[in-house]
Amino acid sequence: MHSMKSAYSSDINKCVRCGSCKALCPTYAEDPVEMRGARGRLTLLQGLFDGRTSPSKLLNQHINSCILCGACNRSCPLGIDLMEALYHGRSVLKKSNRMGAVLRALTKLSIAWPDMAYKAARMAQKSVLPALARMGVMPAIPELPESPLRAADQVFKTQRKKRGRVAIFTGCSVNYIYPHFGESLIHVLHRLDYEVILPKGETCCGSPLRSLGLEDEAVEQAKRNHGVFSRLKVEAILSLCPTCTMTLKHEYPKMIGKGLDRAMDISTFFIDKLDHTDMIQKKAFFHNPCHLQFGLGVSKEPKEIIKRAGVELVGPEQSACCGFGGLFCMSNKQLSADLLESRGETIASSGADTVITSCPGCIMQLSRTVTDRPVIHLIELIEDAFYFRGEEQKLLF
Template identity: 30%
Template sequence: METKFSAAQLADPGVAESEKILRKCVHCGFCTATCPTYVTLGNELDSPRGRIYLIKDMLENDRPADREIVTHIDRCLSCLACMTTCPSGVNYMHLVDHARVHIEKTYKRPLMNRLTRQVLAAVLPYPARFRLALSAARLGRPLAPLFDSVKPLKPFAAMLRLAPSSVPGKSKSAEPGARAATGTRRGRVAILTGCAQPVLKPSINEATIRLLTRLGIEVVVPEGEGCCGALVHHMGREEAALESARRNVDVWTREIERGLDAIIITASGCGTTIKDYGYMLRLDPAYSEKARIVSERTKDITEYLMTLAIPAVAAPEPLTVAYHSACSMQHGQKITRQPKDLLKAAGFMVKDPPEGHLCCGSAGTYNIMQPEISARLKTRKIANIENTRPDVVATGNIGCITQIASGTAIPVIHTVELLDWAYGGPKPAGLAATRTLEAAE
């Protein structure tokens, strides 16, 4: 793609990087076939190619974002399916991230939109606040239909509907400290506790710690780590995202200096962002090298388990598992084989649902901010999953778990919970409850 940026514009590192990305685009349109919003809406401007044209025009002319470009950029899920499809290596992720920063700096959103985004940024990254908000949401759920009738309040209706009927108690798995390996120690890792996941489903990290320690891996929850910054990063709040990244880089660097094989991530959305810390902090001389090392040391739990040469076993029960590959897993981190190979080695029958490349509609806060499009994607995803007639759905991202589970009776379990069960841990609670109900019927 030909560009016409001035030398003064290219002096800005963000613009210079975006210009390099734009030049790689050859207008082929392969990305449109795998873009969930284009497949759903059929509008060229809601495809990666259309958004690239809009971003190019905005940046080249150095003009503030307007309502049209904000509408179409906001509809982007950042699922990154376009990057998997693109034959030219266009780094759409970094381009759209830069566009969102530009939008945040130059566009004044409507009042309710600003308020909604502020509430999400002030609540979701903080477990204590998030837990309190979920308790309030359960009481406010009867108001959802009323909020639905007023367009600016639809995101609040979506929040109320997504809130679980009950919230698990606080888990010791989130408490800082080391969990000793069983028997001879084979390695030492840090685990990201996360922000939303330990509130919604602490059993995921509990299963991870149990499994790793049984395999001889010491697991440490570092003091001072926090949200990875993905939520505010995707809102274009650059400084807030970089502040989160720097905090975590400092924490994990201390652990790396003490000897650390990997930083384990159990929420693939977080993993995609942390693996990008090296790029995000590339211009910060105090952090660029430390961030690069942290990114290189970061592993999804399934990536790390594959390095341990776990022996094959017979599954505790002969279950058919539909594996839902989260977008941040398959497109963001290019992890496609490892989770399925691990599940198969654990004795499960694994099936790939049709259209596995398409997003389920969760995408961080997308199911709150774009509830109508999200609902259509969820319906499509669940239909494809149910067509495989599985006993259980496995996936590696808390957002996908919450989204898919809200529309199907099939239990949706994190991959590591099934693996922990297969290798000596307890049966996952959601699966156990479902099986008990089926037996009673």
């Protein structure tokens, strides 16, 4: 019998089986079987950590079918950290998860040599990548830009008197797939008279590695990023990806004993800096990314900023998962597609002219099904609505 004593055992053993953590669990909503929900997974992990349950194919399936959205953590009245237990469970189970071996190897390679992976992907984007997407091996990714956002140490100085200094944690998806989001952020910060720094040495936040149970490798990334960003004299560390922000701020303390406290979502940073413009008289659907609402606890600020731009929000108040989940959309294709389908139906029936979200991954996922209206990042709305007055607009709407 496998035996594993874990630091998480005492936390998860406080569970009273109330089931609150299942209420917003997207995988349980899609497949209402106890073991496909938060409480069921927690019960399985208790068995694994206590040595009552051995690793098996089925156990791997249940634990790896979790999208790591964080809804369960927000819902548990006892504050049990289910996410940490899930990460740890995956780390314990990885040796018995042969199916994940290829994904683990590819992820490790791409994170160790990201520029090489990007160049290879650029060469393959007209041939191999579309074929792999058609076969369902990986999601379709948009055309890759000619160059990533980040180069060497980059400081973007202001023309006028400096109001402050801000660092950007670009994250892999913005750096390699959506650099124009980063350019929009730099532009908006400049218009607010902030000096902007993109420091040399940033690496993957570590989240994809953790999701695959590669804890040691994730810790390595956390130490490197902490070393680079904690030295900077900045008032905030902004990322356009809520997963990166959540990892830097809330997961690094659990991984390496110290976090990057100044990491925050752009909506938290901009909320007290943007006036009403009422520039854009449209209806929009706000898709709140899981790691923004559950990981960072942010919901009000992005909605308030959207309203200040003149946009009317339509659709249900409570957001739901789009099914992306980083590598989840590759390891759990059907479940990911089912979640996307129901999200697409909600969006289609909302009557929105456009979809606004705050996560590059959600944009990639939602764009697969929402093809009749724009799907944009909040920073694009901010740039268009608040900082193109009297200038040429991007006409996103």
